[in-house]
Amino acid sequence: MRYVYEMEMQVRDYECDLQGIVNNANYQHYIEHTRHQFLRHEGISFADLHARGIDAVVARLNMAFKTPLRSGDSFVSRLAVRKEGIKYVFTQDLFRLPDGKPVIRSTVDTVCLVNGRLDHCEELDRAFAKYFEP
Amino acid sequence: MRYVYEMEMQVRDYECDLQGIVNNANYQHYIEHTRHQFLRHEGISFADLHARGIDAVVARLNMAFKTPLRSGDSFVSRLAVRKEGIKYVFTQDLFRLPDGKPVIRSTVDTVCLVNGRLDHCEELDRAFAKYFEP
Amino acid sequence: MRYVYEMEMQVRDYECDLQGIVNNANYQHYIEHTRHQFLRHEGISFADLHARGIDAVVARLNMAFKTPLRSGDSFVSRLAVRKEGIKYVFTQDLFRLPDGKPVIRSTVDTVCLVNGRLDHCEELDRAFAKYFEP
Amino acid sequence: MRYVYEMEMQVRDYECDLQGIVNNANYQHYIEHTRHQFLRHEGISFADLHARGIDAVVARLNMAFKTPLRSGDSFVSRLAVRKEGIKYVFTQDLFRLPDGKPVIRSTVDTVCLVNGRLDHCEELDRAFAKYFEP
Numbered sequence: 001m002r003y004v005y006e007m008e009m010q011v012r013d014y015e016c017d018l019q020g021i022v023n024n025a026n027y028q029h030y031i032e033h034t035r036h037q038f039l040r041h042e043g044i045s046f047a048d049l050h051a052r053g054i055d056a057v058v059a060r061l062n063m064a065f066k067t068p069l070r071s072g073d074s075f076v077s078r079l080a081v082r083k084e085g086i087k088y089v090f091t092q093d094l095f096r097l098p099d100g101k102p103v104i105r106s107t108v109d110t111v112c113l114v115n116g117r118l119d120h121c122e123e124l125d126r127a128f129a130k131y132f133e134p
Numbered sequence: 135m136r137y138v139y140e141m142e143m144q145v146r147d148y149e150c151d152l153q154g155i156v157n158n159a160n161y162q163h164y165i166e167h168t169r170h171q172f173l174r175h176e177g178i179s180f181a182d183l184h185a186r187g188i189d190a191v192v193a194r195l196n197m198a199f200k201t202p203l204r205s206g207d208s209f210v211s212r213l214a215v216r217k218e219g220i221k222y223v224f225t226q227d228l229f230r231l232p233d234g235k236p237v238i239r240s241t242v243d244t245v246c247l248v249n250g251r252l253d254h255c256e257e258l259d260r261a262f263a264k265y266f267e268p
Numbered sequence: 269m270r271y272v273y274e275m276e277m278q279v280r281d282y283e284c285d286l287q288g289i290v291n292n293a294n295y296q297h298y299i300e301h302t303r304h305q306f307l308r309h310e311g312i313s314f315a316d317l318h319a320r321g322i323d324a325v326v327a328r329l330n331m332a333f334k335t336p337l338r339s340g341d342s343f344v345s346r347l348a349v350r351k352e353g354i355k356y357v358f359t360q361d362l363f364r365l366p367d368g369k370p371v372i373r374s375t376v377d378t379v380c381l382v383n384g385r386l387d388h389c390e391e392l393d394r395a396f397a398k399y400f401e402p
Numbered sequence: 403m404r405y406v407y408e409m410e411m412q413v414r415d416y417e418c419d420l421q422g423i424v425n426n427a428n429y430q431h432y433i434e435h436t437r438h439q440f441l442r443h444e445g446i447s448f449a450d451l452h453a454r455g456i457d458a459v460v461a462r463l464n465m466a467f468k469t470p471l472r473s474g475d476s477f478v479s480r481l482a483v484r485k486e487g488i489k490y491v492f493t494q495d496l497f498r499l500p501d502g503k504p505v506i507r508s509t510v511d512t513v514c515l516v517n518g519r520l521d522h523c524e525e526l527d528r529a530f531a532k533y534f535e536p
Contacts, residue, residue, distance in 0.1 A: 028293035047473035071449035159430035181339035205315035284420040
């Protein structure tokens with residue numbers, strides 16, 4: 001597995017909860033935003049896909065929480081993608097900056113609904129093909 | 135002014151931030167949810183309005199923060215509505231339970247966009263008419 | 269496995285995203301809120317634990333998304349708990365109402381940090397003991 | 403009035419609601435994040451203030467919504483600050499990029515609670531002094 005996309009982000013204080021650390025649900029926001037920026041980097045808009053009847057949805061999510069992020073922390077969000085049958089499987093890991101400590105490690109299985117029905121999405125297949133291992 | 139709708143809610147821990155109190159943006163969520171439940175009580179679905187090209191949007195918001203809510207707090211959300219020209223003006227106040235202490239006092243001006251254009255919305259006019267003062 | 273706690277909730281419109289369905293991160297909010305309400309039902313406050321130096325944190329999360337919730341939907345959130353070594357493992361499933369269709373199925377591994385160190389938490393052990401299978 | 407701080411941001415898709423536009427409460431998040439980044443730019447950490455018993459809290463908020471942001475939009479968040487008695491009054495406006503169209507215009511009155519009591523905060527006074535008009 002090799003990461004094919006990455007972006008840096010910074011914790012926003014409203015993302016922290018009463019424990020003073022980033023609330024877990026926000027890691028899901030971070031990795032969703034990373035996938036959508038990855039799509040955008042490939043010339044594909046998630047909102048535009050939806051408007052054309054193509055909905056990429058998450059079928060399964062697996063997250064391991066390693067080191068909590070806190071107010072003021074920056075981090076890098078890295079992404080790899082492979083195809084398994086009809087699914088796109090994303091490996092999405094966050095690392096704290098500058099020390100590179102793992103924050104979360106996750107796997108996200110997504111599928112496409114085309115006009116409400118599970119289907120292959122040629123547009124995504126074409127965009128991602130160069131990233132699939134031979 | 136008299137309140138015409140009210141509902142009880144309870145703080146959810148993820149709504150609290152690192153200060154240990156409900157993050158301000160969540161009060162906006164609470165009062166939005168109250169308006170939508172009020173609509174629903176009148177037989178109107180916000181999502182259904184949107185699907186038919188009618189978007190109720192907030193034009194102006196004024197909130198005074200009185201007493202912060204904390205983990206475990208319950209509160210009642212009260213709403214009044216009046217019409218001013220093309221605007222529906224909601225008075226929306228939250229009170230902590232059981233002591234009734236004011237949490238926020240707010241005024242929310244909303245307007246309707248019908249197919250993207252500012253317009254009267256007969257459906258809302260009819261639903262709310264009984265609540266407008268003579 | 270048998271569920272030992274359940275609560276009903278309703279989708280709030282602000283929880284839906286541009287696909288018109290509840291954004292995935294909100295399911296994590298729903299199940300966190302359910303765990304905290306379960307604690308409260310056992311006489312334990314999450315905020316109070318934190319104030320006393322005991323932080324229950326999620327170590328691993330596994331969610332399978334079955335049927336998306338939409339504006340207006342109600343659902344029941346059910347919880348089971350077992351102990352595995354130092355971890356509390358929660359099974360947390362959501363079912364749409366009134367048809368009972370599965371919304372998500374999830375497993376949440378949590379651990380306790382006592383003054384920042386991984387440890388057993390006697391208070392939770394005592395509270396949950398009656399729910400652990402012999 | 404002159405703006406003394408600005409930062410660029412981009413809409414994240416999860417911030418959009420079922421109307422396909424950024425949910426109003428997120429504008430409150432954007433301007434809170436801008437204030438906290440402004441503090442940080444002045445060498446002050448909001449979380450650190452809290453840890454030392456100083457809580458900057460919003461007393462009043464006034465927002466006018468001009469043009470909704472959508473998926474893919476970037477915007478600049480600008481801030482001005484003045485002192486009025488015990489309050490810091492922030493003017494916070496968002497402008498869409500690249501066309502500069504006003505998104506929201508807002509005024510945020512904040513006060514400081516020092517160990518729970520309304521008080522002047524010398525640290526903020528010193529940091530902001532250079533921005534107050536003579």
